Structures are given as structure tokens and as C-alpha cells.
Amino acid sequence: MKIEGTVVAMVTPFTEDDRVDEAGLRENINYLIENGVDGLLVAGTTGESATITHEEQRRMIDILVDEVNGRVKTIxxxxxxxxxxALGLVRYAGDAGADAALVITPYYNRPQPHGLIEHYRMLEEASEIPLIIYNVPSRTGTDIDVDTVSELAGLDGIIGIKEASPDLDKISMLKSRLMELGLDDFIILSGNDNLTLPMISMGAEGVISVVANVDPARMSRLVNEALSGDFESAMKTHYELYSLMKALFIESNPVPVKEALNMMGRPAGHVRMPLAPLRDSSREKLRLVLEELALI
Incomplete structure (x- = not known):
């Protein structure tokens, strides 16, 4: 299983009465595929995984697999x-027909490195689909280290990592270790849109992107240019998108990205509490960026 290119960390659209907007989710799936992305992820951090129910999560996985119908990778x-x-969700994703499952490092309880190894080993042994580790220390309080990732990379069912640490030197250390171990097939995906270009230059295979919700065509172009080795063009596209990359994190994700989609007339709706609507000052800054990119 090879997952590469631009994977969109999709928002979860909500209706006015706070239900998952299933028609809107299907509409967004088709819009993103039509604009050249390589994969779609539901029920991640950008999809408000902390405040959707497991029932909603399972339903969204079913919708994703059904609507994509093999056109791109489903995560x-x-x-x-x-x-x-986590075991119940991973098994459900496999039964539903997803191509892979993204499994965040456990948050709040901050397991030790050997606890993380046992956690992922247990999930890998029970899963029918490949697993991708998700490291996002700013959210979880745990930064999975290079030694631990390298050990997990040796398991057949763990195919890669979404790395959302801002430490670029860690990418070099991880890639170097994987090469030493003969684990070159282990996939590294950027978890930060603004670091995607340098990470690809270090050996990453793509991104799981927030920005691609809003500008899928341009984000896909950036990644494709970089993966093809055309770093001069990729650099230009990176700087075209840089103001958007920053604006979409002006407040807590996914508040700005949902507001951007609402401005564009795309299905998104509100964010669930305890997240709150974008402040007026932030909204105006976001609007200016969208106008500069001709997105509204």
C-alpha cells in the first residue's frame, strides 16, 4: 500500500441543527477529487474528532468509502x-473498506515509549488494513521519538507516519534511520502544510493537508511539483499559498478553515463547542487572503 501526494484532512460539515451534513460531506468529497487530490481523510483533528460521536465517526467512514468508490485513497x-x-475504530474502518487508518498517539495519558509500542503493535496485529501513526505533540502532549517510530516501522501493518512536529531535523534523523534499517518503503507524510515543501526535499512522500480543503488544486500542484523534483516551481507555489497556510491557523484549527469554506459557499457550517466562531478581526484577515487568491 502506497499513500502519497495530497491527502485532505477533511472538515466535518454540520447542519444548523448540529447533525453531520451527510449530503455536504459527499459534495465536498467530489469537489476535492475533481480538483486533483490523491486521498481523503475523515474524522481526523480537522474533522473535529474530539467532539464527534463514535456513531457519527463510523457513519462518516461508511460515506467516505461509498462516495469515493475507489477513485482515490480513503483513510x-x-x-x-x-x-x-482505538481497536474498535480500526476494526470498523477495515470492515468498512477504508484503505488505511490514521491512529493518533494517545493523548492526555501520555504513555511511555514502550507503552506506545505495545499500543500500536496490538492494533497492527488486529487490523485488516494498514495503519499510519499520527504524531502531533502540540495536541497530545506526547512526541513519539525516532527510536520508537523506527521499531514500529518494522511491523508489516504499519506503513507510515503523519509527522506534525515542527522539528525538521527529526525528519532527517528518521529518514536516515529508516534507510539504515532498509525500511525505505515506510511513508513519511507532512502534518504541517507550511513544512510540506522542505519535508518532501528530505524524503517525505506528501502531506495530510488542511489547506487542501480550501485550495485543493493549488496544494496538489505544490506537492506534485515537489515530488517530481521541480523545486523551483514548487517554491513559487509554496509562496503563493503561504499566506493561506498561515491564515488557516490564525485561531485553533478547524475554526478558520470552516469559516473559509463558509465564505466560499462550500459545506462546512459551525464548529462544535468548546471551539467558538472566528473573531471578527481574524475573519477580516482571512477574507483578505481568500480574495487575494481569487477563492472568493
Whole structure:
């Protein structure tokens, strides 16, 4: 299984009465595929995994697999800080027909490195689909280290990592270790849009992107240019998108990206509490960026 290129960390659109907007989710799926992305992820951090129910999560996985119908790769957000809950979600994703499951490092309880190894080993042994580790220390309080990732990379069912640490030297250390171990097939995906270009130059295979919700065509172009070795063009596209990359994190993700989609007339709706609507000052800054990119 090879997952590369631009994978979109999709927002979860909500209706006015706070239900998952299933028609809107299907509409967004088709819009993103039509604009050249390589994969779609539901129920990740950008999809408000912390405040959707497991029932909603399972339904979204079903919709993703059904609507995509093999056109691009499908990835199910399936992590939890409870290994038992993560196991149930990973198994469901496999039964639903997803191509892979994204499994966040357990948050809040901050397991030790050997606890992380046992957590992922248990999930890998029970899963029918490949797993991608998701490291996002700013959210979880745990930064999975190079030694731990390298050990997990040796398991057949763990195919890659979404690395959202801002430490670029860690990418070099990880890639170097994987090459030493003969694990060159282990996939590294950027978890930060603004670091995607340098990470690809270091050996990453793509990105799981927030920005691609808003500008899928341009983000896909950036990644394709970089992966093809055309770094001069990729640099130009990176700087075209740089203001958007920053604006979409002006407040907590996914508040700005959902507001951007609402401005564009795309299905998004509100964010669930305790997230709150974008402040007026931030909204105006975001609007200016969208206008500069001719997105509204």
C-alpha cells in the first residue's frame, strides 16, 4: 500500500441543527477529487474528532468509502487515548473498506515509549488494513521519538507516519534511520502544510493537508511539483499559498478553515463547542487572503 501526494484532512460539515451534513460531506468529497487530490481523510483533528460521536465517526467512514468508490485513497481517523476504543475504530474502518487508518498517539495519558509500542503493535496485529501513526505533540502532549517510530516501522501493518512536529531535523534523523534499517518503503507524510515543501526535499512522500480543503488544486500542484523534483516551481507555489497556510491557523484549527469554506459557499457550517466562531478581526484577515487568491 502506497499513500502519497495530497491527502485532505477533511472538515466535518454540520447542519444548523448540529447533525453531520451527510449530503455536504459527499459534495465536498467530489469537489476535492475533481480538483486533483490523491486521498481523503475523515474524522481526523480537522474533522473535529474530539467532539464527534463514535456513531457519527463510523457513519462518516461508511460515506467516505461509498462516495469515493475507489477513485482515490480513503483513510479513516481511528485513534483514541484508549487502546480498546482505538481497536474498535480500526476494526470498523477495515470492515468498512477504508484503505488505511490514521491512529493518533494517545493523548492526555501520555504513555511511555514502550507503552506506545505495545499500543500500536496490538492494533497492527488486529487490523485488516494498514495503519499510519499520527504524531502531533502540540495536541497530545506526547512526541513519539525516532527510536520508537523506527521499531514500529518494522511491523508489516504499519506503513507510515503523519509527522506534525515542527522539528525538521527529526525528519532527517528518521529518514536516515529508516534507510539504515532498509525500511525505505515506510511513508513519511507532512502534518504541517507550511513544512510540506522542505519535508518532501528530505524524503517525505506528501502531506495530510488542511489547506487542501480550501485550495485543493493549488496544494496538489505544490506537492506534485515537489515530488517530481521541480523545486523551483514548487517554491513559487509554496509562496503563493503561504499566506493561506498561515491564515488557516490564525485561531485553533478547524475554526478558520470552516469559516473559509463558509465564505466560499462550500459545506462546512459551525464548529462544535468548546471551539467558538472566528473573531471578527481574524475573519477580516482571512477574507483578505481568500480574495487575494481569487477563492472568493
Amino acid at each position: 479513516a481517523g481511528a485513534g483514541s487515548n484508549s487502546s480498546r476504543e
